[in-house]
Amino acid sequence: MKARYVCLxxxxxxRWFDNSAARSYVTANVYLRSLGLYCELNGTNPKAMLEITGLGLDGFSDF
Structure with a gap:
């Protein structure tokens, strides 16, 4: 599995990816690759990002 897909x-x-993919698989894939690249470049992971923001998964992606 490529590093950018390890988040899955x-x-x-x-769950976040599957919910996003239900609307648009292409967009969900772009979001996932962007998340993976960000985590790879900054030496972090999705859980650590959510802890820093204090929003949780729903608040983080709610825009």
Missing amino acids: AEGEVR
Whole structure:
């Protein structure tokens, strides 16, 4: 599995991806690759990002 897709191993990220893909698979894939690249470049992971923001998954992606 490519580094940018490793995030899918986490249950919450998989759920977020699947929900996004239900609307648009292409957009969900772009979001996932962007998330993976960001985490790779900054040496972090999705859970750490949510802890920093204090918003949780729903608040983080709510815009």
